[in-house]
Amino acid sequence: MSLSHAATSVLSQSNSGLSRPDRFAWFIDAVREGIAPFALSSPYSGDFTARVVSADLGATQLATFSFPALDAVRTARHIRRGDPETYMLGLIQRAPMQVAQKRETVAVRAGELVLFDTSYPLEAVFPDHGHHVVVTILRLPRASMPLPDDQVDRLLAQPLSTCSATGSLLRHLMGSALGPVADQSQTENQRLGTIAVDLAAAFLAGHIDASGFLPTETRRRALVARIGAFIEANLGDPGLTPAAIASQHHISVRTLHQLFNAEPEGVMATVRRRRLERCRQALATPSLRKQPIGVIAARWGFSSPGEFSRVFKRTYSETPRQFRDGTAAARSPR
Structure with a gap:
């Protein structure tokens, strides 16, 4: 097994250094530790090459799994033996999948998000398309979600579009955050974890018209994250002023400055630093x-x-x- 720490916060593991008979067992252990216990089967179990890159972000954990075609089943017996009581939000980055939970069975395409709950039985199928599957998982402890459980359950095993501003930002964060994490301080990574949880909560609330359940601070941080993404995309525009930023987000300039009062720097200081x-x-x-x-x-x-x-x-x-x-x-x- 090869293992490297790009920094103390990022762990990159591969089973390429193991003998072929041991590689599949290694991946079973990696899934159990990084997600939850599952029964796994694969036509490539005799020579199963896989990689896991993960980061602890304080409020959450983010991990990318790369592996061949696979079937995964989590049964009631698995749940009785140990349940982390966690929502898992998965970004399907490469190759589609099928997932079944709570009598819902759907196909999820590359680029879409899907939510599942470790407290219910689950079946996931990653068909053989001739190349590795790549899935990024954001762990969301149920206690961290401000939304009612029965409302969130409506989203389980459903393909979740990321066409909204929040969805696009969340997809980008999940798909690219593991690179910058390696060079950031623990404080910065913990802040990123808080942002990820806030964005996930706002994203899920938007799919069930439940934004009213979100705490004020969660809504504020999610809006600041969207504003930050807008700033990043428009740094080259000399007309990127507080008035332009506020107008784009349908708020007043005064509200914009108030939003950034709780941030490490003001809105125009952010623009200047990034430029x-x-x-x-x-x-x-x-x-x-x-x-x-x-x-x-x-x-x-x-x-x-x-x-x-x-x-x-x-x-x-x-x-x-x-x-x-x-x-x-x-x-x-x-």
Whole structure:
């Protein structure tokens, strides 16, 4: 078995180093520890290559499983032997699946989300399409969900569209968060976990018209996350002002600033920091070495080279040119 820690918060495991007869048993154990006990069967059980990448985000855990065709069954006996009382929200990233729970049987396509509950029997089928299945699971302890159980049960074993703003953001977070997690602090990862749970609650509430059950703080954090995604997508627009951001989200400018009062930085400080980070990344990119600094600054929304230079130096204690020259010198062979 190969095992690596990209950082203390991320665990990447593979069974490629094990003998072929031991690989399937390894994956059974990984599913039991990362999700819940299941009975698994596969036409590839004699040589079952799989990988699991997981991260502890405090309020939740996120894990991506990559594996061949597989059938999984969780029975009442499994539940009696141990139940984590957890909702599992799965993002089907590659290859479709079929899932059955509480007398509902549906097909779930790649790109869709599906919810299941470890407290009920479950059957999942991942057909053989000639390549590995990739599924990312977000663990949601039932105690963390502010929605009534009987309301959430309506969503079990249903393909959940991610076409809404919240759904799109949640899908992006689940599909890409394990990369940045490796380079973030424990505090940042715990904050990401809180955001993930809030987005999941808002996403599920939106599917059952139950937003009224969400606590005020959950709604606030979910809205801030949506605003953050909008900012990220529009950093290059010099017209990205508080008024424009507020209008896009149907709130007043005053409400926008109030939303960010509980965040580490204000809304325009967030815009400025992210623009600076993109510019700094571009200045350090060898292929962009000949691109004028003013062009880079304009691409990321700065209205003038002089303004960009002043803000950059105030933030990083050196001018953009000094930073670019310094990174180039560091790359040069000695």
